[in-house]
Every structure is written in structure tokens, then in C-alpha cells.
Amino acid sequence: MSPTSTTLRRTGTLAALTLAGVLAAAGAASAHVTVHPESYAKGATDGVLSFRVPNEEDTASTTKVQVFLPTDHPVLGVLVTPQAGWTAKVTTTKLKKPVKTDDGTITDAVSEITWTGGRIRHGEFQDFDVAFGQLPDDTGRLSFKTLQTYSDGSVVRWIEEAKAGADEPENPAPALTLTAGGAGAEASNGSGGAAGSDADSAAPSSASSSKDTKESTASDTADDSTARSLGTAGLVVGVLGLIAAGFALARGRNARP
Template identity: 40%
Template sequence: MSTHRFLRRALVVSATLGATGLATAGIASAHVTADVYGSQPEQGGYGAIVLRVPNEEEQAGTVKVEVTIPAEYAISSARTKPVPGWKAEVTKNDVVSKITWTAQPGNEIPAGTTSYQEFAFTAGPLPEDVDTLVLPAAQTYSDGTVANWNQEAKGDEEPEHPAPTVELAQPSGDGHGHGASAEQASAESEGSAHAEDTAPATSDTTARWLGGAGLAVGALGVGFGVGATLRARKQGRS
């Protein structure tokens, strides 16, 4: 094999390794999710939930986000954490049915696939007979397109547009279950603000490191291969 052909093949391998690492990191966070940064919400108590919304359209930004609270959960109270540049509205008829965030002009989640926004809220009392909250979400783009994240998983297979979900813990009696209040849940959300800011950055840094590591491994392979080839050629001349 000639040196030039070897170099081309090695460069293809290294590029594939790096691209695979970066692509995997992107796929893992491609849909709207519901996250918990503080204590896990408990059945019968109040919980702090963070809706993470990535933009997925190259030519349009996200201008509205809606999360539906199923009526059977009978959640009577919900509060939103202010998001600069966004207006929040809680829809309630006896029970909370929907929370809507609307971007003010110039504050939408930017077009492209590299930006996201988080929307935190507290809700309760949470249902006592449900293990997993399913919170269908709708994401509206500036071009009028609406992405509905409302499909429930069946078995271990994840649907194409999965609804955000939150696992509920059994009541522990330590203040996060039946006795927890909306104020306590809100305080937990505020107390975990630092985690909200740093967790995504850590995830992004890890993804970049993995991609860089793939490229580095490929580059090392190129270096070793070229060195071995040159030594073999030199010995052949001798």
C-alpha cells in the first residue's frame, strides 16, 4: 500500500471516530425533555420540574412552548420561574391544564440546532397513584411549524416524538411528600439554579472532549502508521 493511500484511509478513520462522538451527543438531547435537578418529586407532594427545549429547525427559532397537564392528575397549583424575554401563563379550570411560555420579540430560541432554553415550574399536589408523569409538549416555531412531543413509550422502544416524563418517588415523609408545599418546591428549584446552569455546560464539554478524543486517536494512528511506513522504506533502501 502506498504512503498516500495509507494516509487517506487513516484520515477517513479518524474523522469517522470524531464525527461519531459528536453525532451521538447531539442525538441524545434532540427532543423536549422534563428534568429534575433537586429532590425527586414524590407522590402526593409538590415537585420542581425543568422543561428543556432544544431548537431543531435550521431556518426558524422557537417562539412558544406549551406543556399539557393531564386532567386526571388533578394538579391544583402551578408556578413558573421567570425566563428573561418570555411570558408565562398558567391555564387553570379547577385544576391546572396547561402552562404556556411565549417569547417576546427578539427573545426566541435561535434558529439552528445548537441552542436550547429551560423553563422551570413547580406543581402539585402530585397524584398519589401515578408512578410517572407524562407531560405532552408543543413547540411552535417562528415559521408557524408546530412540533408535538406527545407520544408515550411502549416497552423499551422510544417513539419518534416522545412526551416529556418525570418519575415520581414514593412518599418519604421527610417534607417532600404529603407535607411539602409549593413554597418548599419553589425553594428547591431556586436552590438548584446553579446546577441548571452548570449541568448543560458539563454535558457539552464532555461531548466536545469525546469528539476531540476520537480525532486524537485517529491522528495517533496516522502518526504511527506513517512512521512505520517510512522506517520500512528506509530499511528497504539499505
């Protein structure tokens, strides 16, 4: 085999392996179970959390999803949105520390939601929507540990919590950031403070805020997808540059007397 052929073969093999690694990394980065939106105001009321579950297996489908809600900082008034083909089982737990609200003292809260009966195939994802009455106001972050079960019996445990200043763990738990709300802002918009006391005036404001939240979430998701696409494209361009350099080197050697 000529030196030129050997160089081209090695260059092609290296490029193929590099490109495969790039595409695998890009797929893994988007395969985590996540919660949307990524943030809400502390004490926010009457909102929706959407748990996005992608399928990352080539030969198996997701058949069961278990989301565990924290009970040390409980989410109150949880309601599950029906999902076609899926059956939801809601488990409640008695709180160690009851929560006082305007409607009375809450002694029980939802601690687990399990969806079964459906199927998320390769290349697909499913959003599981959960409505809440009130988020806690005594913490800055909520983690929702999640178990994802596949049709082949394997289970992926999305339970690792990210550490400040550290790299993202391999199997991070979906996390919701709770921010300090501005004075007079509606809690239900995901960025404000406590809701107003006048129910009649709060209703239209809440609807408007819900719309703003969905638009903001869609924008954030689009920006995130664009950033990932640009990053992947840049890496692919680099690989193509490596291939071109290999061919140029091979031609140069072949042209020498």
C-alpha cells in the same frame, strides 16, 4: 498518488466522519425538552417544575412551546411564572373524575400551557417555570407531552413515552418520576411525604426544602453535564487514536525498502 498519500487521505476522511458523528450524537443527546427536577414525592405540595427547551435547529428559532399536562392524574393549583418576552396562555379542562382535597373538591385543572412571542435561537435554551399547589399521589410517573414550533413552521412533537427496559425514544416527552415519601417528611422538598398540618411551622420548613431542592437539581444537572462531557471526550480521544494509528501505518509502509 503514492500509497502513503492514499492511506493518509483515507485515514483523515474516516476520522473526520467519525468525529462529526460523535459531535452530532453528543448534541442530539442534550437537545431534548426536559422537566426539572426529574422527581418529586407523590402528593408533593407548593413546588416548581421547570420545562427546559433547547433550540436544536441551525437555521431557525423556537417561537412557540406547548406543554400538555395530564388530566387523568391532574396537577393542581398551577401558576405560570412570567418570562420576559413570552406570553403564556393557560387552558383549563373539566376533570372526568373530581379530586378531593383539604380545601374542597377540584373539578377543573390546567391541561395546556402555551408560550408565544419570544424566541430561542440556535445554541440557546429557555426555562419555563410552572408552580403547582399539589401533585397527584396515585401514580408513579407523569408525562408532559410538548410541541416545539420553529420560525420556519416546522414542529417537533416531544410526545413519545419511554418503555421500561427499552431504549429512549427519538422524541421523548418530558417525564416526572413520583416517589413514595418518607413518614413525616415535607412533600414540597421533592422527596418526602405529606406536608405538616401546622401552617406556621410548615412555612420555614418549606422554604428550606425549596432551597435544598434547587441545590440538588443543580448538582444533578452538573453531574449529568460532566458525564456527557467525559463521554464525548473519550470518543474524541478514540478518534485521535485512530488518526495516529493511520499515520503510523503510513510511515511504516513508506519506510519499507
